[in-house]
Amino acid sequence: MKRKITLKHIARELEVSISTVSKALKNSEEISRDTKEKIQAFAKLYNYKPNNIAISLKNKRTKNIGVIIPDIVHYFFTTVIRGIEKYSNAKGYNVIVCVSDESFDKEVINMELLANGSIDGFIMALSAETQLKNDYNHLKEVTEQGIPLVLFDRVTDEVQCDKVIINDREGAYFAVNKLAKNGRKHIALITTENYFSVSRARAAGYRQALRDNGLEVNENLVLELPNMNVDEEAVNDFLDGQKIDAVLCVNEIFAVHSMKLAKRKGFKIPEDISFIGFTDGILSKYASPSLTAVAQHGQKMGEIAAQMLIEKVEADTDEENFRTEILEATLMERESTIN
Amino acid sequence: MKRKITLKHIARELEVSISTVSKALKNSEEISRDTKEKIQAFAKLYNYKPNNIAISLKNKRTKNIGVIIPDIVHYFFTTVIRGIEKYSNAKGYNVIVCVSDESFDKEVINMELLANGSIDGFIMALSAETQLKNDYNHLKEVTEQGIPLVLFDRVTDEVQCDKVIINDREGAYFAVNKLAKNGRKHIALITTENYFSVSRARAAGYRQALRDNGLEVNENLVLELPNMNVDEEAVNDFLDGQKIDAVLCVNEIFAVHSMKLAKRKGFKIPEDISFIGFTDGILSKYASPSLTAVAQHGQKMGEIAAQMLIEKVEADTDEENFRTEILEATLMERESTIN
DNA sequence: TATTAACACGAAAACGGTTTCGTGGTTTAA
DNA sequence: TTAAACCACGAAACCGTTTTCGTGTTAATA
Numbered sequence: 001m002k003r004k005i006t007l008k009h010i011a012r013e014l015e016v017s018i019s020t021v022s023k024a025l026k027n028s029e030e031i032s033r034d035t036k037e038k039i040q041a042f043a044k045l046y047n048y049k050p051n052n053i054a055i056s057l058k059n060k061r062t063k064n065i066g067v068i069i070p071d072i073v074h075y076f077f078t079t080v081i082r083g084i085e086k087y088s089n090a091k092g093y094n095v096i097v098c099v100s101d102e103s104f105d106k107e108v109i110n111m112e113l114l115a116n117g118s119i120d121g122f123i124m125a126l127s128a129e130t131q132l133k134n135d136y137n138h139l140k141e142v143t144e145q146g147i148p149l150v151l152f153d154r155v156t157d158e159v160q161c162d163k164v165i166i167n168d169r170e171g172a173y174f175a176v177n178k179l180a181k182n183g184r185k186h187i188a189l190i191t192t193e194n195y196f197s198v199s200r201a202r203a204a205g206y207r208q209a210l211r212d213n214g215l216e217v218n219e220n221l222v223l224e225l226p227n228m229n230v231d232e233e234a235v236n237d238f239l240d241g242q243k244i245d246a247v248l249c250v251n252e253i254f255a256v257h258s259m260k261l262a263k264r265k266g267f268k269i270p271e272d273i274s275f276i277g278f279t280d281g282i283l284s285k286y287a288s289p290s291l292t293a294v295a296q297h298g299q300k301m302g303e304i305a306a307q308m309l310i311e312k313v314e315a316d317t318d319e320e321n322f323r324t325e326i327l328e329a330t331l332m333e334r335e336s337t338i339n
Numbered sequence: 340m341k342r343k344i345t346l347k348h349i350a351r352e353l354e355v356s357i358s359t360v361s362k363a364l365k366n367s368e369e370i371s372r373d374t375k376e377k378i379q380a381f382a383k384l385y386n387y388k389p390n391n392i393a394i395s396l397k398n399k400r401t402k403n404i405g406v407i408i409p410d411i412v413h414y415f416f417t418t419v420i421r422g423i424e425k426y427s428n429a430k431g432y433n434v435i436v437c438v439s440d441e442s443f444d445k446e447v448i449n450m451e452l453l454a455n456g457s458i459d460g461f462i463m464a465l466s467a468e469t470q471l472k473n474d475y476n477h478l479k480e481v482t483e484q485g486i487p488l489v490l491f492d493r494v495t496d497e498v499q500c501d502k503v504i505i506n507d508r509e510g511a512y513f514a515v516n517k518l519a520k521n522g523r524k525h526i527a528l529i530t531t532e533n534y535f536s537v538s539r540a541r542a543a544g545y546r547q548a549l550r551d552n553g554l555e556v557n558e559n560l561v562l563e564l565p566n567m568n569v570d571e572e573a574v575n576d577f578l579d580g581q582k583i584d585a586v587l588c589v590n591e592i593f594a595v596h597s598m599k600l601a602k603r604k605g606f607k608i609p610e611d612i613s614f615i616g617f618t619d620g621i622l623s624k625y626a627s628p629s630l631t632a633v634a635q636h637g638q639k640m641g642e643i644a645a646q647m648l649i650e651k652v653e654a655d656t657d658e659e660n661f662r663t664e665i666l667e668a669t670l671m672e673r674e675s676t677i678n
Numbered sequence: 679t680a681t682t683a684a685c686a687c688g689a690a691a692a693c694g695g696t697t698t699c700g701t702g703g704t705t706t707a708a
Numbered sequence: 709t710t711a712a713a714c715c716a717c718g719a720a721a722c723c724g725t726t727t728t729c730g731t732g733t734t735a736a737t738a
Contacts (some may be wrong), residue, residue: 054694393724
């Protein structure tokens with residue numbers, strides 16, 4: 001087993017000082033050509049690579065970015081991570097991923113752990129429980145320590161920091177608008193409980209579009225599904241309970257799942273009933289019929305988040321100018337709506 | 340902005356030495372009750388937390404695990420990460436995720452970067468290109484340096500290390516066996532190019548099951564789709580080219596996609612043609628008809644990989660006893676086959 | 679009373695780098 | 709010939725911990 005070689009080893013072997021080795025490897029002008037060549041050759045031969053930890057300690061910079069997301073088995077979040085990875089790696093940063101599992105406590109623990117020197121900054125989406133509790137002290141503490149933070153998708157006004165979101169309101173608005181233009185009169189919304197910032201925004205867009213198209217806002221046409229999973233009975237009752245000829249869902253699982261239930265009831269899609277989901281992901285693409293969806297541009301979002309973060313990390317100023325980047329939601333039309 | 344406090348700050352403030360502070364915070368017997376209480380109270384008040392980087396440098400242990408996967412936007416890999424995260428966090432480890440993007444070079448770069456002190460061990464699945472090139476020197480270098488390595492799913496015999504895989508051969512065998520027992524005579528296989536270890540194993544299981552059921556192995560019934568994406572024309576031609584009444588696919592995208600093409604051609608599923616995929620993921624569950632699939636137990640795999648790795652990381656011995664854990668593949672039956 | 683043990687703490691080295699400053703020896707200019 | 713300038717390198721501090729090994733003071737023992 002060949003252990004990793006250090007400056008000290010090289011110095012001892014070549015009978016020079018550690019400082020000389022360090023400078024030689026950085027091609028410092030201070031060191032003579034002969035000595036540099038000798039040292040560089042030796043280092044190359046023994047495949048010397050500086051120890052990241054030591055450099056981090058010295059520089060007080062780790063070149064690591066901490067990412068905390070509610071769930072990793074979720075298409076949208078993985079596309080965001082891909083974007084973060086892509087941009088960060090190009091800038092020489094590594095990504096430490098932590099999963100809060102929608103739990104407030106895990107979010108806090110993970111943040112505190114990483115905040116003690118492991119990372120240069122955070123990118124995160126709030127857990128469900130955090131949004132429900134509306135407690136953001138862990139975020140505030142981190143920003144007060146001067147650690148840059150970028151929030152994406154699931155954000156809050158309570159914390160002053162950079163943010164990246166899509167225009168959820170507008171996305172929902174476009175979707176409902178399209179359904180209305182197709183002549184749909186009974187447009188339903190299947191959503192989560194309303195403590196999610198994104199769900200509230202989407203519901204607002206939904207209502208606005210109805211009004212702007214002269215359709216009445218009927219609260220019976222809104223179904224709230226608790227804790228992110230589809231209660232089949234509730235959806236069945238919902239579909240039976242009234243005339244519905246179009247459904248907007250706040251995520252693709254809700255959409256694909258309820259579309260399937262509708263099919264099972266004998267509805268023809270899109271003729272009898274149209275469906276639109278959020279998160280233009282893999283499910284939307286491969287569903288049958290394939291699902292029209294509001295694209296959330298996760299990868300783009302990740303890239304922008306990473307860019308904003310690294311900018312702050314590498315800035316020498318401490319001025320507090322925070323911005324919120326709003327990406328345009330776009331509609332990806334497929335078979336589940338009439339085009 | 341309140342900067343993070345260090346031992347030195349506490350020491351200066353309380354007019355004791357750094358060593359005393361360090362010991363007091365560890366509740367050392369060496370320090371008097373009075374002094375300890377004073378120091379601990381002060382530390383608590385100012386929310387002192389030791390700097391991870393400094394501890395890592397001292398201990399030569401980072402409590403970080405490096406995970407390198409080919410792609411993060413892929414259900415199976417995310418479930419593995421979830422498993423790794425779960426086990427690792429419980430043991431106090433963080434997970435650094437790097438994506439090789441199926442590229443040999445990126446895999447090498449990521450490994451080298453992390454190997455310089457950033458992590459205590461690696462968990463990885465080989466990139467497509469690495470398997471194609473059959474070049475594993477970067478892995479060997481890492482293990483020679485004494486850094487523990489666990490390979491999962493996409494493994495190789497060329498490297499001596501711990502491994503976790505599922506019984507791909509048997510999974511395919513079970514699947515084809517079931518199709519044969521259902522009376523299918525013309526069972527096709529849609530697979531990737533054969534440099535993937537998993538694809539080879541699955542193809543072997545497929546052939547064995549055919550033979551054991553008295554069916555002839557017909558190479559015309561095997562379709563190789565290059566570079567992981569579905570060429571619709573190729574699949575259409577394949578389905579038209581001969582009588583096929585069942586298809587085994589080596590992943591769920593192939594399965595769901597070709598099932599959709601078959602449906603479009605007017606095939607009734609599962610009556611006219613049955614489908615079975617690998618990777619019992621979200622697509623399989625929500626497809627219509629829902630897809631019978633060979634479950635790969637990604638989360639379990641991740642947990643085991645993490646367990647094996649941490650065991651090696653925390654072992655003080657350097658003895659080289661490597662094992663390969665083989666998980667049983669199980670068949671998840673759904674609507675795309677007759678049960 | 680002299681010796682020893684126990685106690686409570688500090689100095690310093692170590693982890694592996696970077697960087698500032700100092701210095702001995704040579705070269706150049708006066 | 710002497711002073712100044714320059715070259716090439718080393719010593720040491722520093723980043724924030726942990727840990728070993730003293731050491732001065734007090735208490736217990738002979």
